[in-house]
Amino acid sequence: MLSRFFVRRLVDYKNYRCSAVVTRLQHSWQYNTDGSEQEHSQNRTQGKIVAAALGAGAGAALWLTYHRTTNAASPPTAIDKDVLEYGAHRDGLPEYTLDDVAKHDSPDTRVWVAYRHGVYDITDFIKEHPGGDKILLGAGGSVEPFWALYAVHKNPHVLQLFEKYRIGNLAGEDVGASVKNMDDPYGNEPKRHAALKPASKQPFNAEPPLALLADNLITPNELFYVRNHLPVPDVDAKTYELEIFEDTMNKEKILKLNDIKKYPKHSVTATIQCAGNRRSEMIKVKAVKGLSWGQAAIGNAVWSGAKLCDVLKDMGITEETTQALHVQFEGLDTDPTNMPYGSSIQIEKALDPHGDVILAYEMNGEPIPRDHGYPLRVIVPGVVGARNVKWLGRIVLSKEESHAHWQQNDYKGFAPNVDWDTVDFTKSPAIQELPVISAICEPGEGETLKVVNGKIKLRGYAWSGGGRKIVRVDVSADGGKTWQAVDSLESDRTRHPRAWCWTLWQAEIPVHKNQSNIQLCVKAVDSQYNTQPENFENIWNLRGVLANAYHRVNVKIQ
Incomplete structure (x- = not known):
């Protein structure tokens, strides 16, 4: 009798063939x-x-x-x-x-x-x-x-x-x-906090007010940005099962939620960011395809669960035994053809105990909310949010990347000259680690500020992917002509290369007398001394991803 995994692989192949048509059309x-x-x-x-x-x-x-x-x-x-x-x-x-x-x-x-x-x-x-x-x-x-x-x-x-x-x-x-004859696919969506600002309602995608992000190092569950690609599934934890299959060794295992909870519990404070965060700024250069995210499609939480490497080791899967190159993840959220959301990461990240990839069942000390993956979500610290698959239903270790659309034909960067007539998604690798980024959370665009002792106050966040620590944040009050380091940086005590947590920063910056309108800027520097590009013209891409140029805010001085 064919195993369920072999049958699913046949379905994968069919869906992959269909995705090629979608790519040519789009x-x-x-x-x-x-x-x-x-x-x-x-x-x-x-x-x-x-x-x-x-x-x-x-x-x-x-x-x-x-x-x-x-x-x-x-x-x-x-x-x-x-x-x-x-x-x-x-x-x-x-x-x-x-x-x-x-x-x-x-x-x-x-x-x-x-x-x-x-x-x-x-x-x-x-x-x-x-x-x-x-x-x-x-x-x-x-x-x-x-x-x-x-x-x-x-x-x-x-x-x-x-x-x-x-x-x-x-x-x-x-x-x-x-x-x-069909149920409303969005008829059983979770309740959301009124403060969230939708970028789309079906599927639901929303970010909190930007100013709230700088209030706390840990983003409250209710105010964590939401990125859904399909209707939110309603999963019963009592009957939930996670399928794991290693196709180079032909090993398979099915775990219930309680089985996963028997492994040592590991907690990691990690920032999750959408690849399209700050896309609304890149759009000002030239139109792109994607949700018009502001600067708040990012959040920081404490995620708790079993280390993926522990679960795989228990199956006899290690660097020495497997020939797999990728770990594919599939969610329980599906489209009308029963094709699930899917993505993958490299095997090295998954098997590394210091990579901190976890099968998370808690978010900030509570069961993960439905919008964020209940009952189980894979957390891949330092990697783009698209790989942190929610409502995790299946894991496949393979020599191949995930065949899912979101791995093959989306979430990739291209040169500024590439358009939808010339793009070839096979020519670019899928985004994994994200570049260094920062944003001014307060003041907001167009605000009128009161000068106190010749200075104005700024607050914001900074983060870098790949476990790189933020070591400095610079701010400017003259459009980037002159800079000064911020006064304080707040983060956790983790070090490079396991600094998954973002950094909140504060600064008081002097402004010249008789100024009425000024442009504030921010740029961050990580532990490998990467910094942000000056403008979006140089990094524009047709999907509007990796938008990490200087964040600029125009304000008025009272």
Whole structure:
């Protein structure tokens, strides 16, 4: 009998093949600041419509790629007033059932999809598009469940072009059936603190007010930024299981939560940061694709659980015994094709006792909240947040990286000249350790400050990935012409190369008399004397990641 792990690997391969189509499609798009598309031609617009309309498989993955980075947050089944005319019943057209649509799932039988009251034939596009055979995985169905899942904001211009493929009306009894027959994927989301500022609501992504970050070295659970890619799963800890598979040794193990808690408990104070933190500043140079995060997509917490290296050693997996090069993580959050969120790290980090990778079941002394991975999350200190997979369901040790979209076709950096027409995601490695970064938490942009004894006060944070300690933070009150070191640095006592905790800083900086408007700047220096670039023009990239140029805040002096 085939093991569950072998079956899952077959599923992985199918999903990986589908992701290649998603990649080719997404590379033909250009995004403006609010996430809407600017196509180079009508053909590209039509191409996106068709690919997005496809219900399952590659179509669903494509909607995931696009809509998880927009700011749209309409109710799952809502139809905006300005798009009611699209997909409406049209007199004089033939009527088809969903069973009729299902019969048309290949170029030989024509490729149909349904939306609201409409039926659409997209065969002509499929024949011409590279990877069209993979897109067929989603043909012959309704698009509505997937638009519900990814909370599509419906663009009248896009839907007008979609109507060009209209061939008929959907039978009355089938209209909305696929939506009525599915639970609202966002109907059981956790309650969130009112102070969190959403960058998107479905899936939920939000950051706390920036000023709050500098108040405490440990970020309260309720105010920790939230980065979700899919609906939050509701996992029962009593029935929870973690699957671990080493595919070069063919070893497997299944652990319940109580089994994991039997290992020595290890706590680590570690900062987690989204790769897109401060993207809103990079957008000012040129549009990028992604959520418009401010400076607070970062937080610091005490994470507690079992060391991953202890669990693997207990399975007989060590540097001497394994030939694996990567450790893949899969979450229990899934898309409509049952494809989970996934990512991976290098084996050296996972097996190193000083790497402090833990299977965390506590956050700041409490069970991890649902938004942050209950009941188990892998914490990979010093590494980008995308690799700290939440709702951890499976671990695979392999010679290969994770095949998941988020490892292969996202969270990578590129040169400033690379755009969506020329990008090749195979040419860049996945982001792991993040560069040194800092931000001014107070004062905020546009504030009016009172000068006391010729000085103004500043507060903020600084952090560097890879376990590098912050050794100095410099601030400027003249746009970066002159600098001074801050007055105090607050962190924990850990040392390089295990300094996973951020640093909070404070400074009083003199300002010249008769100044009314000034620009404050900050830059940090880590224990390897890395510092931040001066501006975003030099580090701009099409995904808006690794945004660590000087943080600049313009204020008025009273």
